[in-house]
Amino acid sequence: MTDEPAFDLEYRPFSLPLTTPLETASGSIGSRDGFLVRITRHSDGAVGYGEATPLPGWTESHENCAAALERAQRTIRTRNAREALAAVDEAVAARHGVSLALADLEASSESTPLYRYFSPNSLVARVPVNTTIGDRSVDESVTAARRAVDRGFGCCKLKVGRRSVDEDIERVRRVREAVGPGVELRADANGAWSYDEAVSAIEAFADIDVSIVEQPLPAGALEGHAELRGNGVAIALDEGLLEHGVDAICEAQAADVVAIKPMALGGLDIAQQVTAWIAELDITPLVTTTIDGVVARTGATHLAASIPNLPACGLATGELLAEDLGRDPVLLENGSAVVPQAKGLGVEGVWEE
Numbered sequence: 204m205t206d207e208p209a210f211d212l213e214y215r216p217f218s219l220p221l222t223t224p225l226e227t228a229s230g231s232i233g234s235r236d237g238f239l240v241r242i243t244r245h246s247d248g249a250v251g252y253g254e255a256t257p258l259p260g261w262t263e264s265h266e267n268c269a270a271a272l273e274r275a276q277r278t279i280r281t282r283n284a285r286e287a288l289a290a291v292d293e294a295v296a297a298r299h300g301v302s303l304a305l306a307d308l309e310a311s312s313e314s315t316p317l318y319r320y321f322s323p324n325s326l327v328a329r330v331p332v333n334t335t336i337g338d339r340s341v342d343e344s345v346t347a348a349r350r351a352v353d354r355g356f357g358c359c360k361l362k363v364g365r366r367s368v369d370e371d372i373e374r375v376r377r378v379r380e381a382v383g384p385g386v387e388l389r390a391d392a393n394g395a396w397s398y399d400e401a402v403s404a405i406e407a408f409a410d411i412d413v414s415i416v417e418q419p420l421p422a423g424a425l426e427g428h429a430e431l432r433g434n435g436v437a438i439a440l441d442e443g444l445l446e447h448g449v450d451a452i453c454e455a456q457a458a459d460v461v462a463i464k465p466m467a468l469g470g471l472d473i474a475q476q477v478t479a480w481i482a483e484l485d486i487t488p489l490v491t492t493t494i495d496g497v498v499a500r501t502g503a504t505h506l507a508a509s510i511p512n513l514p515a516c517g518l519a520t521g522e523l524l525a526e527d528l529g530r531d532p533v534l535l536e537n538g539s540a541v542v543p544q545a546k547g548l549g550v551e552g553v554w555e556e
């Protein structure tokens with residue numbers, strides 16, 4: 204006798220334009236195109252939501268994501284949830300979508316907020332977040348930083364690396380002058396610099412009190428990043444994590460900080476394991492989105508809430524979108540994301556809208 208399949212999985216495409224394209228050293232992000240995932244349990248009609256939002260260079264392509272979701276759908280309809288997760292294979296964004304929908308469903312049926320499903324018995328009200336400022340002109344960067352600080356942000360992350368190092372130093376200096384000494388400033392070069400450029404940038408950034416520089420060198424460079432450490436600005440790897448994994452980074456002593464992107468790692472469950480391992484190795488994790496819709500963003504916020512003592516995280520990216528999948532359950536207040544305490548993700552009405 205064969206067991207009746209326990210779940211159904213549906214998915215639909217979406218396209219979310221940004222209000223202004225996010226300019227980075229590795230390209231411009233103008234819209235986020237992905238799939239909303241809904242998993243339904245036949246026995247009681249319980250549902251969970253997930254989001255698969257591929258980003259070229261970070262995940263599988265849009266096309267491969269759709270193909271992986273198709274395989275997951277076929278597998279969950281004929282087999283079971285575990286095999287459906289396996290059927291997405293290497294497609295990290297698709298795996299993110301399927302695993303998030305399952306986790307939302309499970310946590311909701313247990314009447315537990317998602318972060319407590321990952322970290323039972325914890326109670327977390329808020330997680331600190333940074334604002335994300337694209338690589339634009341000095342004036343635009345200063346205006347964006349001022350506006351964020353006026354709205355309560357205590358940390359601004361500036362994208363850098365599209366112009367000369369001297370111009371970036373000047374730009375970051377002008378932002379520092381505008382926001383004053385009390386605001387944390389970070390820079391993210393998305394792998395744009397040569398070693399010598401990174402050395403000059405870091406020397407000046409130390410002076411301007413930039414706390415972290417993310418991915419100054421290309422993803423392949425581990426030794427170079429190791430050598431950049433200890434000069435007054437913490438070195439964070441982001442692309443480098445996907446390229447090398449935690450153990451190689453630790454072995455090469457290549458990072459003070461590692462950025463965790465659940466969409467690029469294949470889901471919150473995997474991101475949780477990676478984060479726990481990073482923290483165990485005395486590297487500081489921070490959680491960031493890939494500029495996702497409200498479902499994935501809220502998932503990343505729950506992940507951040509499940510990890511103690513995180514620095515400001517790159518979760519305030521909903522502000523960059525001109526449209527979203529539904530109402531945002533995560534309020535931003537005084538530089539922190541207020542963690543939803545409703546069951547599951549706490550995202551409502553996304554399938555209907």
Ligand SMILES: O=C(O)CCC(=O)c1ccccc1C(=O)O
Nearest residue numbers: 334335360441491492493494517
């Ligand atoms: O960390 C943040 O502030 C937001 C996320 C972010 O910067 C980002 C968004 C999409 C793709 C890459 C990156 C990145 O951190 O490099």
Ligand SMILES: [Mg+2]
Nearest residue numbers: 391417418441
């Ligand atoms: Mg980065």
